[in-house]
Ligand SMILES: NC(=O)C1=CN([C@@H]2O[C@H](COP(=O)(O)OP(=O)(O)OC[C@H]3O[C@@H](n4cnc5c(N)ncnc54)[C@H](OP(=O)(O)O)[C@@H]3O)[C@@H](O)[C@H]2O)C=CC1
């Protein structure tokens with residue numbers, strides 16, 4: 506990228522400080538843009554769900570990978586649990602979503618508890634041999650006793666789709682039959698998943714991120730303490746596709762030692778390390794063996810590091826400097842934190858990031874691990890918390906002595922409880938992906954770029970005033 510008027514900004518900048526001007530384009534359609542991340546991660550869209558407990562679990566990983574992104578399991582999950590989650594995600598279908606299934610004698614209360622776990626909004630009631638005998642939605646449960654059996658409220662004998670059906674054909678069948686969704690069934694009659702009309706459409710627009718054996722991809726993180734090589738080996742043996750070595754201050758000797766120990770395992774998957782915000786940090790991590798450097802200190806929504814320490818760097822400039830340094834070394838950069846709008850993703854990519862990590866925004870979706878709550882006005886939300894918050898530190902240090910735990914809790918650099926509201930129009934993470942991907946595809950064509958490498962080359966970035974930023978915002982009511 507270059508700055509408009511070839512100026513060199515006098516101060517470091519964050520996403521809100523900058524804008525992109527359009528350039529002449531020969532790219533005829535936004536759908537012609539290739540959004541694959543060119544960093545060996547295998548992602549077909551440049552989006553990574555952050556390794557945060559409130560963000561990335563099995564449902565997030567499955568859903569994001571099916572649309573071409575990646576999720577990174579947090580470092581606090583025991584190795585054997587990570588192995589189970591990885592195996593489960595890799596057993597998922599590339600087209601149909603995993604169904605929520607219950608039996609005919611299970612209750613409305615159980616169905617209502619499970620419905621917010623997935624965006625498709627239905628429970629498939631299964632009978633003998635796992636065959637679908639009914640479908641229950643929230644509307645079916647309205648007014649019913651919580652102890653009523655599902656057989657009394659379900660729509661019986663549902664329309665079904667055969668496993669392996671082409672997504673476009675599935676869309677047509679659902680559309681013609683005026684069905685919002687249908688259970689997918691194997692030749693044996695067993696329900697193997699669920700497909701909505703939107704899901705079938707998405708399957709024609711996105712390519713799943715798959716490993717060499719055609720299974721969904723997933724990453725996992727390790728910290729820098731303890732026997733890092735042994736923990737990393739356990740994750741690699743579990744067949745993760747990306748290994749993230751993660752700590753708040755990535756530019757420290759412990760990180761370099763951890764990277765060297767991991768290199769000793771000759772991992773066949775990309776190693777991501779961070780977080781740093783300087784060219785020197787990139788150089789040292791790349792030299793120690795990182796393929797991808799994670800950039801961002803302090804921009805995260807749950808992060809209090811800048812207020813506690815004064816340390817960090819406005820994220821656009823951090824990504825720009827780090828990705829320039831990484832490119833010289835044959836390495837790549839993930840822009841981590843502070844993303845609140847599709848424009849932020851586009852600007853991080855324009856600054857040269859190969860992918861963009863998103864945490865809190867995705868915490869407020871059906872697919873994040875937490876429970877769904879309603880506030881006093883009825884709006885749905887989930888709780889998010891920082892990985893350096895007292896809440897996360899308590900979990901991470903559960904096996905330490907009481908004294909060690911008390912000592913570590915002093916260094917809190919994240920908030921322990923935040924409400925992440927589900928957007929009523931976009932409550933699922935795929936809804937957010939649709940919005941982000943649409944925005945980024947459009948950004949690329951405004952710059953005349955057919956892929957992300959060309960986008961980072963062609964983008965022309967200007968610096969704006971606060972009122973310049975405000976001018977870009979929509980006005981939902983009159984002023
Ligand atoms: N991107 C960001 O801005 C930040 C991200 N986080 C996230 O929080 C999670 C926990 O990270 P972390 O707190 O590093 O915990 P870790 O459990 O990974 O421990 C970090 C290790 O580094 C040592 N250390 C030295 N200096 C620092 C420092 N300035 N800050 C933190 N540790 C330091 C610590 O020792 P000792 O405790 O004895 O000092 C400890 O041994 C990670 O997922 C991380 O990404 C946290 C803060 C900032």
Ligand SMILES: Nc1nc2c(ncn2[C@@H]2O[C@H](COP(=O)(O)O)[C@@H](O)[C@H]2O)c(=O)[nH]1
Pocket residue numbers: 555556557780801803804805806807808809810841842843844862863864865866890891892893894918919920
């Ligand atoms: N300083 C802290 N940073 C944190 C903490 N937990 C997570 N993080 C970082 O934020 C990003 C995600 O950013 P978001 O704006 O999308 O939420 C994550 O990947 C970490 O780098 C924390 O407790 N303190």
Ligand SMILES: [K+]
Pocket residue numbers: 803804805806807808809
């Ligand atoms: K912050």
